[in-house]
Amino acid sequence: MNVDLIAQLAAPGEPLRVSRAGRVTGPAGADTHDAAYALDPEGYALLALLPGATNEQRAGILLRLLGASRTGLSPAARRTVERVTRVLVLGLPARTVGTVLLALRHRRANHKHVTRAALRLLVEHAEAATFVRAHRRMAVSIVEHAIGKATARGVARALRTGESLPNAPASAGAGPGASEAPPSLVAMVAALPPLLSPGAAGPRAGADTHRAFLRFASNPGLAAQRLIEVYAGAPAGADDTAVGVTPLDLDLGAERPAVVTATNRGDLAATLVHRLRGGDSPELGAAQERYLAAAAAVVPHFPGRLALVVDRSASMRGYGDREWAVRSQVDALELVLGERCAALATVPTAGDGTDLAGAVIAAARERPDLIVVVTDGYENTYPGDLARVAATLPRLGVEAAVVCCPATFSHSDDLTLRRPAPACAQRAFWHEADFASLVLWMLFQTKAAGAAEWQRAALRERLSIVEGGAA
Structure with a gap:
């Protein structure tokens, strides 16, 4: 397109x-x-x-x-x-x-x-x-x-x-x-x-x-x-109440909490927070499967090969009230992509640092249609290296685009200084309800041979969902 x-x-x-x-x-x-x-x-x-x-x-x-x-x-x-x-x-x-x-x-x-x-x-x-x-x-x-x-x-x-x-x-x-x-x-x-x-x-x-x-x-x-x-003119005292349909949300933005905590950013992420904190009851496992199915049901299908570079550095854990908030959201996205991608290759960063560039090089070896870097935006190991690698890959014959998806605690996080590759397309997410729009955005970043038809199919599916509010 x-x-x-x-x-x-x-x-x-x-x-x-x-x-x-x-x-x-x-x-x-x-x-x-x-x-x-x-x-x-x-x-x-x-x-x-x-x-x-x-x-x-x-x-x-x-x-x-x-x-x-x-x-x-x-x-x-x-x-x-x-x-x-x-x-x-x-x-x-x-x-x-x-x-x-x-x-x-x-x-x-x-x-x-x-x-x-x-x-x-x-x-x-x-x-x-x-x-x-x-x-x-x-x-x-x-x-x-x-x-x-x-x-x-x-x-x-x-x-x-x-x-x-x-x-x-x-x-x-x-x-x-x-x-x-x-x-x-x-x-x-x-x-x-x-x-x-x-x-x-x-x-x-x-x-x-x-x-x-x-x-x-x-x-x-x-x-x-x-x-x-x-x-x-309307009769005196007429009610202004809308008649007909409820207001349509063209962006399908679900209701978001006014006060954000580590456990109110989606049911799947909340369950993962409890598991990361040490919970291992059978009820948590059953809840995770149930919430995963619900979250994946509204996410578009990605028919191609997707390489997911996941930042596993210490900063992803967070601390205090935000502990595990970002990490759980990233894990939730990885699980959903596993359900909705035809082929998913997850490449975590190595060691305790944030070597995003090295992970991107490893991801390129998978010959994906798109390389998605999920991080909190802090690049500590080799500052600027990710930007240089992303700019060099096309010269080496790698056609897959590199895009960044910063995971944030809330919609108001300032990402001004958290762009390790400013030239790469970027879209942040913080709530489970962001996944559908995020994956649709990913579909429009790939240059795969069948991308145009993938995009059209995903938008037709989205149209049907939007129409549900106009029934």
Whole structure:
């Protein structure tokens, strides 16, 4: 996959903006995004689920997915693009999605999937009610672009004047969830064309509106009610509680403890702490197997050969309240990788020092697809040696990249002076919930022949997990 785009996705940038004149600006690298979409729309869409991708870059991906026609896509690619679009609409902040839709209006992108996304934002997003209240003008623009200015404003005129609407079938729009709004609201929307065009045939006009609007809504009753709120405002005392789905977490960041200890950084690591402290009861062994299975179940499969360089120096043990905290987390990662890697070679550092360079040379002899150095970041034996070895290996024909994964006590650890190889890609971890994102990140660091397909499969699996929060 596109290396430049992957690096760009995690870089901070300017948020997407739409000026009053209709000028759309956003993060740098628009040409890179456009080229990636043109080359592989499905693969480009899946990149939105990369751990660490910023909301600004994800908004750029959503803008392209919604702005492009899906004609010519294979059924599988179209389905993947639709699924990614859905989780982005529900997972990004409502204002960000609204800005994307506003940009599409100025670009005159009028695809059916744009209408579907607009209604999904206004009806299913966890922040929908608050968004409509706080950004009324933006919501009006989005609605008018999605279903047409005349139809949308007809609703407002009917509300303001109290006109009776002819040919309003009582059951129009009925479907799952329609009971959440009075049936008359759905009927009113279905009957709008006769109001706007008195000469139109009533039943036919109602059917046209149903085809243009209600069929895109998963909950027609709530969609009609939200449409009315856009113009007339919510009733006094209305609740802002999110309706529809729970907020989606695109990065799958599990809840983390407010106060970090050696034993609350994941069940598997906590069990290993007890074992490192001398516990050897059968219950601990059974618990370890159970927690290992649970931790490995959510981690992507690594189909290639992985060499894991493990720092076994004294500093990995820690002391006081932090004793065994880092070491247990490293051991937990090693166990999980043993379950999820097709071939894993573990190479510990020799002696009491931190000879990471020597261990990397030994790991290179295993001919791996990737060399991962897991350490606390302190290189005591030969300072700077790891950086020189990592830079030299490619000249010797070693194609495997060397990456560093510092194990820390908490998310707030300062790693400024703990980068033994500054030129190597680096991603830290401190909690068991970091393993899934960490292994996915590893998949994107390898240059193996089948890496692109490994990455795509892992991102598809991640998409299914994210969708679990949007069910």
